[in-house]
Amino acid sequence: MTESPLKKSVLLFSTKVSFLLFISIILSFCNPKKQKTKQKIISIDSVDTYNISGKNKANTSFSQKKEETKEVFIKSDTKNTIIISSLLPDFSTYKNVKQKKKAFFSFLTPLIQKENRLIIQQRQFIQEQYQIFKLKDTLSTENITLLNKYILDYRCENTDLQDTNTYNDLLLRVDIIPQELALVQAALESSWGSSYFVRAANNLYGQWCFKPGCGVIPRARKEGETHEVAKFETLEQSIRSYMLFLNSHPAFSLLRKERAIKRKHNKQPDAISMANGLKDYSARGQKYIKEIKSMLQTNKEFLIETTKKNNALTISSLKVKGNSN
Incomplete structure (x- = not known):
């Protein structure tokens, strides 16, 4: 029985479609532009944010001026730039300033407490x-190893x-770093969660790193400089790095002394007194301290409200002693 012209047309059309689909599949595998580029995320362990020597150089590891970090670009082909997805909410959607501040503090507080x-x-x-040790007992090998790790991590002199x-x-x-201080510095350094660094690199505190490829290269970087803005897998890692930096770098010894004085008198460390030790956090020096203290006062209402809602973490609430001498 002879096939009708209609059946022949349908058969021919189906063959062409199948052939075209086959070709398109082959091309999709051959065309490099269609393949997704894998992005290597730099973990905090491989980000060298502490490669600085000397007290006066501490400010070179952090954002120096708010104006300088307000607008940042990457010195690379933007088409090939992959942005790390951050769980940080889009605070720009808040039109009311008070609501925006409350939302920012409420979001970060649990992370800081953690x-x-x-x-x-x-x-x-x-x-x-x-x-x-004071009872003349022998420390276990495992505990000695962990103590030595802390000695190294916190850059102890002894x-x-x-x-x-x-x-x-x-x-x-x-x-601990007082919750209020960590919140206010995050607000200042990240422009209330809207800066490019926090959106693209989960970097809340403007931290720098010095290994090639460890982060984002800022547009304002001068010729001959090698720093990059550190890139973190999570916001928690950014907070952890910030706290370790304040607790370990020689430039912030005054901050730690202010905290120790409070401990000696069985008082809680407070953000205002510890802010006095942030002179080398920014090239702005005393002006930076003044701005931090001003923000602590201006946002006192929101900080207190956040503290009440989240049951602010304190050493005393967990029955942790001060310095055991």
């Missing part, structure tokens, strides 16, 4: 080992675990 809890756990461990000064040095450094 990192402070980790510090508290470290501090408790150090205190326990210090008590064992390293001998048979010396009382080593434990005191650790306890001076391994302590």
Whole structure:
């Protein structure tokens, strides 16, 4: 039986469609433009945010001026730039300034508390080992290894675990950063969560790194400079890095001393007094401190409200001792 012209046309059309689909599939695998580029995320462990020596160089590891970090671009082909997705809400949608501030503080508070809890756990461990040492008992090999890790991480000047000064040095450094201070600095450095750095690199505090490819190259970087704006997998890592920086870098010894004075008198560390130790956080020096203190006062209402809602974390609330001498 002879096939009708209609059937022949349908068969021919189907063959052509199948052939075209086959060709398109082959081309999709061959065309590099269609393939997605894998982005290597730099973890906090591989971001060298502490590669600075000397007190006067601390400001080179952080954003220097608010005006300088307000508008940032990458020195690369923007078509090939991959932005890290951040869980940070889009605070620009808030038209009411008060609501925006409340939302910003409310979002970050649990994250800051989480990192402070980790510090508290470290501090408790150090205190326990210090008590064992004072009782002339032998520390376990595992605990000695962990203590040595803290000594390295927090850049302690004393390293001998048979010396009382080593434990005191650790306890001076391994302590919380007041929630209010962490919130206000995040607001200032990230322009209330709207800066390019926080949106693209989960970088809340304008931290710099110095290994090639560790972060984002700012447009304002001068010829000969090698710093990049650190890139983090999560906002928690940014907060953790910020706290470790304040607790370990020589430039912030005054900040730690202010906190230790409060501990000595069985008082909670407060943001205002510790802000006095932030002179080298920015090239603006005393002006930066003044702005931080001003923001603490201006946003006091929102900070108090956030504290009440989130049950602000304190050392005393968890029955953690001060310096165990």
